[in-house]
Amino acid sequence: MILTRLSVPSGDYMNSSNLPLNPRSGHLAPSLYIMVPVDYGKLLEEGESGTSADSYRNGIFAGSGGLSDDDEACPLESELLLPAAALFVEEGHQARGAEPPKAALKMPRESALAMALQILLPFLLAGFGTVSAGMVLDVVQHWEAFQNVTEIFILVPALLGLKGNLEMTLASRLSTAVNVGKMDSPTEKWNLIVGNLALKQVQATVVGFLAAMAATALGSIPEGKFQMGHALLLCSSSVATAFISSLLQGGIMVGVIVGSKKKGINPDNVATPIAASFGDLITLTILAWVSQGLYSCLDSQPYVSSLVCASFLSLTPVCILVSCWHPASHSLLFSGWEPVISSMVISSFGGLILDKTLSNPNLAGIVVYTPVINGIGGNLVAIQSSRISTYLHFHSTPEEVPAEAQVCYQPCLTFCGTGPNHRSAQVLLLLVIPGHVVFLYVISLMKSGHTTLTPVFVAVYLAAAQLQVITLLCVADWLVHCMWRKGKDPDSFSIPYLTSLGDLLGTGLLALAFHFLWAIGDRDGDVGD
Numbered sequence: 395m396i397l398t399r400l401s402v403p404s405g406d407y408m409n410s411s412n413l414p415l416n417p418r419s420g421h422l423a424p425s426l427y428i429m430v431p432v433d434y435g436k437l438l439e440e441g442e443s444g445t446s447a448d449s450y451r452n453g454i455f456a457g458s459g460g461l462s463d464d465d466e467a468c469p470l471e472s473e474l475l476l477p478a479a480a481l482f483v484e485e486g487h488q489a490r491g492a493e494p495p496k497a498a499l500k501m502p503r504e505s506a507l508a509m510a511l512q513i514l515l516p517f518l519l520a521g522f523g524t525v526s527a528g529m530v531l532d533v534v535q536h537w538e539a540f541q542n543v544t545e546i547f548i549l550v551p552a553l554l555g556l557k558g559n560l561e562m563t564l565a566s567r568l569s570t571a572v573n574v575g576k577m578d579s580p581t582e583k584w585n586l587i588v589g590n591l592a593l594k595q596v597q598a599t600v601v602g603f604l605a606a607m608a609a610t611a612l613g614s615i616p617e618g619k620f621q622m623g624h625a626l627l628l629c630s631s632s633v634a635t636a637f638i639s640s641l642l643q644g645g646i647m648v649g650v651i652v653g654s655k656k657k658g659i660n661p662d663n664v665a666t667p668i669a670a671s672f673g674d675l676i677t678l679t680i681l682a683w684v685s686q687g688l689y690s691c692l693d694s695q696p697y698v699s700s701l702v703c704a705s706f707l708s709l710t711p712v713c714i715l716v717s718c719w720h721p722a723s724h725s726l727l728f729s730g731w732e733p734v735i736s737s738m739v740i741s742s743f744g745g746l747i748l749d750k751t752l753s754n755p756n757l758a759g760i761v762v763y764t765p766v767i768n769g770i771g772g773n774l775v776a777i778q779s780s781r782i783s784t785y786l787h788f789h790s791t792p793e794e795v796p797a798e799a800q801v802c803y804q805p806c807l808t809f810c811g812t813g814p815n816h817r818s819a820q821v822l823l824l825l826v827i828p829g830h831v832v833f834l835y836v837i838s839l840m841k842s843g844h845t846t847l848t849p850v851f852v853a854v855y856l857a858a859a860q861l862q863v864i865t866l867l868c869v870a871d872w873l874v875h876c877m878w879r880k881g882k883d884p885d886s887f888s889i890p891y892l893t894s895l896g897d898l899l900g901t902g903l904l905a906l907a908f909h910f911l912w913a914i915g916d917r918d919g920d921v922g923d
Contacts, residue, residue: 408756412633436595510825512663513777517825518685521833524769527554527674528762529840532579535761539689543624544683545613546753548745549632551682552605553763553896554674555741555890556636560601560734561643561673562772562893565665566780566885568651572661575783583652585879589720591644593727595637595713599706602636602883603736608742613749623692623699630703639677646672647909655893663777734885737894744768744894744901759845760908763854765858768832772893774822775866779892781818782874783884792881809872819867826863827856833837850916858903866896877914 531550567590577583581886591714606629614620647665654661717723748764751757797813809819834855836848845851870892874884 399844411776431748436854439788441542450661450787453741462773504527504841509663509818510821512659513821513825516664517773517829518832520562520773521766521770522673523672524766525836526897527678527769528837530675530678530682531765532762534678534686535758537682537686540682543627543685543689545609545624545628545747546681547626547749548609549605549614549681550678550902551741551745551748551764552608552738552770553602553632553635553639553677554768555894555897556598556601556640556677557738560597560640561647562776562780564594564644565647565661565884566776566783567883568648569665569716569780570787570885571646571785572651572655575786577655578868584875585720587648589717589723591648592713592716592719594640594644595725596710596717597734598604598636598733599633599641599710599713601734602632602634603703603707605636605734605742606632608739609745612742613748621822623696625698626699626703627685627688627692630688631681633680633703633706634684635677639673642676643673645829657725659672663781664858666777674769676882678765688697691755691762704898709714733890737890740891740894741897744897747901747905751908757905757908760904762837763855763904764901766830766837767862767904768857768897769834770826770829770859771862771866771896771900774825774863774895775870775892778815778818779870779874779884779888783878783888785815786878786884790878792878794879808868815871819871823863823869825875825922827861830856830859848916854907854911855904858907859900862896862899865899866892869895 534540535547536754568587571577571586575587606625608627609632610625651661651665654664688699688702712725748760751760807816809816809823831852834847834852853863870888873891874888877884877887
């Protein structure tokens with residue numbers, strides 16, 4: 395596939411040129427970017443368009459039509475990943491001689507059992523990753539840096555949320571690209587990968603810096619005091635952690651998606667959970683070591699924090715230049731900030747809840763379970779979001795949704811039905827309780843945390859986890875279709891909101907659960923000490 399500009403005289407409407415319609419407006423703009431097969435020149439020769447093969451050079455048609463201020467020449471984010479045939483056909487019209495590739499229109503079918511088996515192993519791996527992250531957080535909360543600069547706890551959900559904001563978004567975008575055939579060409583594949591990785595590094599650096607600013611503000615305003623040394627430590631720790639962890643996880647993610655494609659596994663089922671398998675553990679470990687190291691230099695060498703922060707920020711212009719190589723990443727470089735920054739703010743409020751809950755020593759046990767409930771909820775809703783997005787890319791054009799989604803949204807319809815998205819929601823919901831039971835058992839087996847797994851505790855915890863996932867799946871069903879109606883690519887815009895909402899819901903519900911357990915007398919604060 396290549397990105398091609400078709401330039402035609404203004405006002406032509408499926409006339410003798412036999413060109414496809416603009417999916418957004420129902421007519422041809424003077425210049426329209428679409429995805430076409432690399433042999434489209436041959437297809438035109440066989441048709442009646444009158445365009446010769448000589449005019450097809452390097453994938454660009456020369457034409458007299460120019461761009462005006464009123465033209466909608468810039469493609470929507472969602473159009474850049476549409477199957478080629480989706481842009482050839484609109485309302486039954488099709489260029490003669492240009493038969494759309496049938497494979498591009500056919501979405502692979504899978505049974506509920508096959509779906510569950512593909513999701514199960516990555517889901518368990520991701521869960522064990524979040525359990526490990528919870529154990530690490532349970533240990534490092536007693537470190538000197540975490541004890542004296544408590545705003546680091548506000549950073550934790552925001553930085554762990556980068557997994558949902560960036561890694562899972564990258565996984566979803568590349569999974570959709572694989573399913574619609576955008577990674578069949580080696581050149582296109584690596585341009586897409588390198589451009590998206592560079593874009594992710596830019597977003598990670600900027601969001602890491604903004605997360606530190608938010609943590610500083612949320613920590614300083616209630617106390618009424620501001621410490622410059624602590625602010626610099628938060629900025630340098632956050633930026634360094636975001637950049638390094640994003641680079642490592644991005645490489646892992648690309649390997650998983652390319653490997654899934656070669657093995658014939660649907661990357662929508664495995665990419666997003668594996669993106670989270672080691673994401674929390676890697677991010678939390680880097681944050682702990684960097685913040686502790688910088689804290690040890692805070693008095694003797696205060697300039698170190700500023701130097702570290704400036705060094706990573708200086709790499710941002712290089713990543714910006716690299717991300718401009720591919721049209722999809724170039725578009726998101728300017729339009730993809732809204733969900734990433736908004737979700738960072740939402741996750742920061744979850745961090746504030748965690749920070750205030752940990753200020754009560756009687757509720758110290760919450761720290762080991764927070765990454766688990768947040769991570770599991772985020773993983774499951776990211777799978778559902780990615781699958782709905784792929785379905786929309788196959789079955790509708792941007793700003794239009796399938797007939798079954800045009801009715802007024804009702805939460806119960808998310809789980810009631812026989813469609814592929816209904817089946818996946820049912821499968822994901824059934825995984826919640828068994829999965830959490832396994833992870834609770836592992837935490838108990840490792841003697842981690844500060845709570846005993848009494849029947850009351852397990853029941854209250856599972857109720858909070860189930861309520862979180864039900865809410866997230868319903869929101870995902872509504873949000874992905876809403877983004878598609880607005881012409882935005884759900885792979886880039888929905889997952890950050892959903893995972894950050896999962897962080898906020900998970901932390902809030904878990905805090906309520908611990909307060910409820912303490913109120914009814916189920917108290918235990920010595921396990922794992």
